[in-house]
Amino acid sequence: MRYRYWDSCCFLGWLKEEPDKLGECEAGIRLAERGKLVLVTSALTLAEVLSLKGKNPIPVADREKVRRFFENAYIDIYDVDRAIAEAAQDAVWNYGIAPKDAIHVATAISTARDLGIEQLDTFDNALIGHSRTIGNPPLVIGRPSLPEGLFP
Numbered sequence: 376m377r378y379r380y381w382d383s384c385c386f387l388g389w390l391k392e393e394p395d396k397l398g399e400c401e402a403g404i405r406l407a408e409r410g411k412l413v414l415v416t417s418a419l420t421l422a423e424v425l426s427l428k429g430k431n432p433i434p435v436a437d438r439e440k441v442r443r444f445f446e447n448a449y450i451d452i453y454d455v456d457r458a459i460a461e462a463a464q465d466a467v468w469n470y471g472i473a474p475k476d477a478i479h480v481a482t483a484i485s486t487a488r489d490l491g492i493e494q495l496d497t498f499d500n501a502l503i504g505h506s507r508t509i510g511n512p513p514l515v516i517g518r519p520s521l522p523e524g525l526f527p
Contacts, residue, residue: 376411376412376413377406377411377412377413377493378412378413378414378415378451378486378490378491378492378493379403379412379413379414379415379492379493379494379495379496379519379521380414380415380416380479380482380483380486380487380492380494380495380496381403381414381415381416381420381496381497381519382416382420382476382479382495382496382497382499382502383416383419383420383423383424383475383479384396384497384498384499385400385403385496385497385498385519386416386420386424386444387424387433388400388498389401389404390424390433390437390440390441390444391431391433395498396498399498399518399519399520399521400519402519402520402521403496403519403521406521407447407449407450408449410449412449412521413449413450413451413490414449414450414451415450415451415453415482415483415486415490415492416450416451416452416453416479416482417452417453417454417455417459417478417479417482418452418453418454418455419455419475419478419479419482420445420452420479421445421452423475424441425441451486451490453482453485453486455478455482458485459478459481459482459485460478460481462481462484462485463477463478463480463481464477465481466480466481466509469509470505470508470509472502472505472509473501473502476497476499476501476502479495479497479502480495480502480505480509480510480514480516483495483514484509484510484514487510487512487514492514493515494514494515494516494517495514495515495516495517496517496518496519497516497517497518497519498518498519502516503516503517503518
């Protein structure tokens with residue numbers, strides 16, 4: 376099984392069908408639906424996805440749609456425990472990563488050890504700027520582009 380970590384903006388781009396994100400997210404979703412990819416994320420995403428800074432919030436009328444979506448078997452949700460929170464603090468202090476983004480980075484690094492996360496997917500250019508600078512081995516951070524032919 377292959378694993379990618381998605382931060383909140385990837386899920387929000389898919390759920391709100393944002394034209395500038397939809398195409399890049401679609402390959403990952405389709406591969407996940409076919410059982411070839413698992414999307415990993417933090418429990419923080421379930422709340423954060425409702426309204427990111429500068430974006431229109433997902434309305435309460437879509438509550439069930441959002442909750443059902445995150446119940447898909449191809450989405451693995453990890454809790455923010457003390458170890459993740461303290462690793463996120465270190466990411467803020469040592470790398471200047473924004474606190475919510477640091478939670479995603481810390482969760483991706485933690486799960487990478489167990490699952491072999493290939494990349495943290497995001498549309499956040501500031502976060503992408505930290506690709507290969509944090510973690511051991513260094514975490515790859517980039518846009519969620521996945522060509523359909525990538526996985527057999």
